[in-house]
Amino acid sequence: MVESKVYVVPDLMTPSPVVFDADVCNGCNTCVEVCMADVFIPNPEKGKPPIILHPDECFYGGACVKECPLHDEGAITLVWPLMQRVRWKRKETGQHFRIGMLNPPPPNTRPPV
Amino acid sequence: MSKLIEWPYPIGYGEETEDSADVLVLGAGLAGCFAAISAARKGLKVVLVDKSCTIHSGAAGAGIDHWMNCPANPASKVTPEEYAQTAIERSGGFRNAIPTYITARENYEALLELEKMGMKVRDTEDEFKGADFRDEKTKLLFAYDYENRICIRIWGTGMKRSLYKECQRLGVKLYERTMVTSLLTERGRQGARVVGATGVNTRTGEFYIFKGKASVLCLSSPERLPWIFSEEQQVGPSSRRVLNAGDGHAAAWRAGAELMRMECSGRILWGGPVGIGSIIFGSGSNFASWYPCSIVDANGKEIPWVDADGKPISTISERTHPAPGQGFFNLGQLPGLVPDLAERIKKGEFTPPLYADLPGMPEHERRVIFGLMVGQEGKTWPVYDTYTKAGFDPDKDLLQVYDSGSAPIGWRVMGGGGLTSDWDLKTSLDGLYAAGQQVSGGGNAAGACTTGRYAGKRAAEYAMKVANPVISREQVDREKARVYAPIERNNGIRFKELARGIAKVMQDYCSDTKNEELMNIGLKALSEIREAEASTIYATNPHELMRSLEVLHILTVAEIIIHASLARRASNRWLSFERLDYPEDDPPEWRKWITIKLEDERVKVGELPLDYYGSLKENYEIHSK
Numbered sequence: 001m002v003e004s005k006v007y008v009v010p011d012l013m014t015p016s017p018v019v020f021d022a023d024v025c026n027g028c029n030t031c032v033e034v035c036m037a038d039v040f041i042p043n044p045e046k047g048k049p050p051i052i053l054h055p056d057e058c059f060y061g062g063a064c065v066k067e068c069p070l071h072d073e074g075a076i077t078l079v080w081p082l083m084q085r086v087r088w089k090r091k092e093t094g095q096h097f098r099i100g101m102l103n104p105p106p107p108n109t110r111p112p113v
Numbered sequence: 114m115s116k117l118i119e120w121p122y123p124i125g126y127g128e129e130t131e132d133s134a135d136v137l138v139l140g141a142g143l144a145g146c147f148a149a150i151s152a153a154r155k156g157l158k159v160v161l162v163d164k165s166c167t168i169h170s171g172a173a174g175a176g177i178d179h180w181m182n183c184p185a186n187p188a189s190k191v192t193p194e195e196y197a198q199t200a201i202e203r204s205g206g207f208r209n210a211i212p213t214y215i216t217a218r219e220n221y222e223a224l225l226e227l228e229k230m231g232m233k234v235r236d237t238e239d240e241f242k243g244a245d246f247r248d249e250k251t252k253l254l255f256a257y258d259y260e261n262r263i264c265i266r267i268w269g270t271g272m273k274r275s276l277y278k279e280c281q282r283l284g285v286k287l288y289e290r291t292m293v294t295s296l297l298t299e300r301g302r303q304g305a306r307v308v309g310a311t312g313v314n315t316r317t318g319e320f321y322i323f324k325g326k327a328s329v330l331c332l333s334s335p336e337r338l339p340w341i342f343s344e345e346q347q348v349g350p351s352s353r354r355v356l357n358a359g360d361g362h363a364a365a366w367r368a369g370a371e372l373m374r375m376e377c378s379g380r381i382l383w384g385g386p387v388g389i390g391s392i393i394f395g396s397g398s399n400f401a402s403w404y405p406c407s408i409v410d411a412n413g414k415e416i417p418w419v420d421a422d423g424k425p426i427s428t429i430s431e432r433t434h435p436a437p438g439q440g441f442f443n444l445g446q447l448p449g450l451v452p453d454l455a456e457r458i459k460k461g462e463f464t465p466p467l468y469a470d471l472p473g474m475p476e477h478e479r480r481v482i483f484g485l486m487v488g489q490e491g492k493t494w495p496v497y498d499t500y501t502k503a504g505f506d507p508d509k510d511l512l513q514v515y516d517s518g519s520a521p522i523g524w525r526v527m528g529g530g531g532l533t534s535d536w537d538l539k540t541s542l543d544g545l546y547a548a549g550q551q552v553s554g555g556g557n558a559a560g561a562c563t564t565g566r567y568a569g570k571r572a573a574e575y576a577m578k579v580a581n582p583v584i585s586r587e588q589v590d591r592e593k594a595r596v597y598a599p600i601e602r603n604n605g606i607r608f609k610e611l612a613r614g615i616a617k618v619m620q621d622y623c624s625d626t627k628n629e630e631l632m633n634i635g636l637k638a639l640s641e642i643r644e645a646e647a648s649t650i651y652a653t654n655p656h657e658l659m660r661s662l663e664v665l666h667i668l669t670v671a672e673i674i675i676h677a678s679l680a681r682r683a684s685n686r687w688l689s690f691e692r693l694d695y696p697e698d699d700p701p702e703w704r705k706w707i708t709i710k711l712e713d714e715r716v717k718v719g720e721l722p723l724d725y726y727g728s729l730k731e732n733y734e735i736h737s738k
Contacts, residue, residue, distance in 0.1 A: 006120035006654045036165040036174055037355050038290070038315060038656060041121045051118060054656070057355045060392075061175035062495035063168075066270070078495045086396050086500075088510045091413075091472045097504060105504030112488035112497050113240055113268075113480065 008041070010053050015081035017058035018065065020049035025075040031064035040064070049075075120654050126318040126597055132286070134160035135576040136569065137325025139293045139310055140361065142171020143558055144549025144565030145331035146276035147223065151569025152329075153283035157576060160323055161285050162312055164292045164356055164659070168277045172333065172354075172550070175491035177269030177558045178402050179256055180234070182213075182443065185221040188248035188255070188262045191441050193217035196263065197729055203446060205687035206704065206723045209373065209554030211534055212564045214729040215737075216556060220563040224265070227562070230275035233268035244477035245433065254481065257404060258442035259433040266481065269489050269558070288323075290315045292659050293332065293360055294596050296368040296545070297322075301588030303711055304369035306543035308582030311592050313662070318655035320596070322589055326576035327544050329568050330532070331561075332361025334550035337663070339671040340378075340525045340619045358663035359670040361551050362531070366673055370532055371541035371710040373721065374553045375677035377528030379689035380625065391515035394487055395496040397469030398514060399450060402486035402493065405432035405478070407470040408450060408514060410463040415470070420448045429475065468511035483507040523620035528689060529553055530677070533708055533721070536736035537575075538568040541710065544579070546572040567737070598650075599661045605649025608661040614642055615664070615671050623675045628694040636675050643668060673709065680707045680718040 017039070018031075027047040032040040037057040040050035065071055065078045085099040097105060136152035138145045141163035149161040163170050183189065184196040191199075197214045228234045235252040236242075246255045246266070254266040280287065297309040307328050312321035336357035366372065394402045407429070408416045420426045420436050432448045435441065442448075457463055471479045484507075488497040505512070531553035532540045540547050548568040549561035556564075606614075622635025647668055652658040681688075683695045683703035706721040726732065 006124060007117040008120060008654060009117060034166055034169050036169055038165070041118070044118060044121065053118075059354050059492070060495070061169070061354075061492050063175065065495055065498070067169075078499065080392060080395075084392050084395075086392065086515070087513045088505055089468060089513070090509055091470075091511050092509065097510075099499065099503050101503075107504055108501040108506045110484075110501065113485040 008053060010051050011055055014055040016052055016055050017060060017078065018052065019077050019079050021074050021076075022049055024070055024073050025049040026070065028069060030067050030069060031076060034063040034067045036061060036063065122316040122655070124318055124655065125314075126600055126655075127593065128319045129322060130319060131322045131324070132160055132288075133309075133324035133582075134158050134286070135326050136572050137310060137323050137328045138162070138331060138569070139328060140171070140331035140333070140549075140551070141167040141280075141287070141289075142331060142333065142549060143173050143272070143276070143561040144551070144555070144568070145171070145329070146273070146280055147562050147565030148329040148331055148546075148548055148569030148572065149285045150276070150279050150283060151566050152573040152576070153280070153285050155570070155573040155577075157573050159283075159285045160288065160325070161280060162288045162291050162293055162310070162321075162323065164290065164315060164360070166289050167280065167287060168274055171273065172561070173269065173272050173491065173558050175270070176489050176494055177272055178266060178486040178490040180220070180224055180265040180267045180269075180559050181557050182216055182263065182559055183220050183224065183265055184217050184263045185219070186224075186253065186262070186265060187251055188253060190261045191263050194730060196441075199440060200443075205699065207374075207685070207687040209534070209552070209726070210724070210729060211536060211538070211726045212552055212554045212556060212560055214726075214733055215538070215567050216560045216563040218733060218737075219567065220559040223559070223562045223566050224267075226566075227272060227275060230279045232271050232275045234265065241477055241481065244481070245430070246477070246481070254485075257433065257447060258435060260435060261441035263441060264443065266485060267489065268485070270494055272558075288312065288321060291321060292662065293364060294662060295592045296328070296330075296364045297324075297584045297588055298368050298542070299583070299585075301585030301591075303367075303713065304542065306582075307368060307545040309584050310364070311589065311596070313596050313658065314655065315659040316655055318600070318658060320593060322584065324582050324584055325544070326579050326582055327546065327572035329546045329548060329565070329572045330361050330365060330540070330551045331547070331549050331565055332551055333357035333359075334529070334531065335359030335362055335527050335667065335670045337667065338524075338526060339615055339667050339674065340523060340624060341616055356663075358666050360663065360666050362673065363666035363669040365532055365540070365545070365547075365551075366669060366711060368542060368545075369711050370545060371708045371719070372530060372553070372673060372677070373533045373706050373708050374528065374688070375530035375673050375709060376681045376690055376707060377530055377688040378525040378674070379528055380525060392492075392496065394490055394493045395500075396515045397467070397512035399469065402490045403469060403482055405429065405448070406482055407473050408467050409470045409473070409511065410465065410467055412464055414463060415473075416450050416454060416463060416467065418448050419451055421446050423452070429478070467514040469514060470511055471507040472509055472511070479507055523624040525619075525624055530674075531555060536726070536732045537571040538564060539571065539575075544575065544582075546575075571736075596658075596662065599652040600658055602649060602651035605651045606646045608650065608652070608657065608664040611642075611647055611650055612664045612667060614646060615639070615668055618642070619671055619674070623671075623678055625691065627678060627692050629679065632675050632679050636672065636679075639668065639672050639675070676716050676718070677707055677709050680709065
């Protein structure tokens with residue numbers, strides 16, 4: 001029907017919904033397989049993080065992050081775009097914080113129910 | 114980084130795979146998985162087709178925190194009949210009550226099945242022992258209405274995984290990353306018995322021909338809306354899935370199935386302008402997963418609440434207990450913040466910004482909102498994870514409320530239009546059943562599970578009685594030509610521009626402002642686009658081919674919406690439907706359903722009485738045996 005060689009170019013101008021840590025990610029491609037919208041494709045180089053081919057189709061469902069076997073080690077992090085990084089205020093002190101701030105407060109380690 | 118990358122999957126445009134099933138299930142969301150499981154439990158061969166990956170596909174793929182509309186649970190104080198009658202009344206009668214009643218009767222059974230499959234539904238660790246929303250006997254946790262107890266809080270992020278495993282255990286044959294492109298009918302005739310479906314692989318471009326003695330259509334409602342321009346506005350952190358283009362509605366329409374309620378759409382008021390609003394349930398709020406959280410202003414002054422009838426209430430407990438004589442709470446009939454908050458802020462009574470005051474809530478409420486609900490609801494698992502890692506502490510911190518505003522004029526959201534069904538959840542076509550959002554009134558997660566489970570059984574019973582289906586090669590060839598046309602071309606229009614063009618037509622001619630003249634121009638414009646630009650759509654890889662076909666399906670859905678809107682010559686607040694040329698609201702002669710279908714490729718409008726479903730209890734009991 002058509003020529004069999006097909007090439008694609010990743011969309012680099014849309015905010016990237018996830019960030020890979022190339023030192024931790026082992027290129028297992030679990031995220032590629034669980035993504036509902038098929039946002040990623042496997043990296044042509046084995047063992048490397050997937051390519052974020054269609055960031056504009058991501059709906060931030062978080063399956064890629066939740067299912068990543070190396071999530072706790074930081075292989076993949078979900079990142080909301082800048083306009084959606086929320087703010088909060090400590091009730092007692094009035095101090096302000098936000099997602100993405102430099103020098104964030106210490107983490108709250110209480111697990112969910 | 115921005116170098117050319119070779120497509121990673123083998124390309125096989127046009128290569129055919131044929132498979133056959135007793136029961137063919139199209140779409141593997143909650144409804145589809147349950148339909149497949151129901152049919153497989155009867156020992157039948159089941160094929161399940163999904164455009165995505167079953168383990169996370171569908172509306173619940175990212176999680177669910179509420180199991181709604183469950184009057185049959187042991188702690189409920191409402192009967193299924195009371196529940197369904199009230200739901201019908203609260204919709205002004207404009208509700209297809211068949212799925213409503215089936216769900217009310219059976220969804221607790223479906224929940225117990227999910228529990229058996231491994232999903233957590235009870236507070237087995239007794240973390241909420243003594244809480245007002247906990248039933249001590251069953252350890253079920255309830256939401257919204259702690260008195261009547263018909264909405265259960267669940268650990269639903271694992272729901273799709275449980276269903277996926279059960280499908281595998283029962284030997285359901287899965288075709289994933291396979292987009293359903295059409296339904297096949299006997300002799301290829303519109304309106305004849307459905308005998309199968311066609312599909313295309315979204316990674317390889319291969320073609321599939323599925324034969325089914327019975328088929329269950331379980332694809333999504335057209336969530337990727339015909340009124341909104343771009344994928345980024347459609348999806349993103351605040352809103353919907355790009356995949357939900359209405360493939361099922363378009364396929365059913367082309368096969369000649371009858372649809373209803375397609376004229377119903379509403380302004381997007383909830384969740385903010387799609388894609389540019391705030392993260393749903395990831396910013397301070399007092400509704401849904403955050404119900405009944407207190408909201409305070411910049412100085413810590415609490416925003417007052419009113420009850421479901423608009424009367425002021427003062428305690429937190431009154432937000433979750435109906436006033437005497439008020440009836441049970443459900444969505445749409447709940448206490449909330451004072452309705453004139455914006456004016457009060459203007460007058461200086463409250464100072465923005467506002468915050469969700471989790472620290473001010475009782476311990477159990479705070480923990481259940483941020484620890485359970487945020488964490489289980491779709492898309493909020495990453496909220497819990499990321500926010501706590503960034504130091505957010507619900508015991509100490511006020512999360513800002515963002516004005517999600519309303520969407521720009523003209524942006525609308527579909528309102529529950531889908532296939533008509535009888536009490537077997539069979540559509541107007543022989544051999545075709547429908548569940549979840551595919552059937553009008555199919556509802557939310559609990560509705561999808563329950564109607565899928567029910568439709569799967571009925572489809573299996575039908576499949577056991579009928580002869581092997583014969584498909585029409587000519588129909589398959591016609592569909593193949595349609596499906597692959599975009600990759601045969603190398604210039605023309607691409608899917609994003611076409612989607613925007615359709616959206617503009619819908620905004621201009623079939624949106625908040627409607628009349629005969631506007632809608633006729635709209636139909637003409639869509640038909641011109643179909644013949645000119647849409648017939649030049651081209652795609653360069655299988656993924657783009659999927660998106661292109663989706664936009665062609667959006668075009669079909671847009672046409673159906675305008676046809677249905679032209680057919681209802683009356684305004685109707687229950688359907689959020691306003692006609693400039695017929696301004697009288699809900700006149701008695703228009704208290705009926707408009708149905709719409711294709712017959713010999715011509716649009717045929719029909720009607721059904723509002724209560725065409727008859728006696729709920731009697732009909733259910735006859736058909737559910």
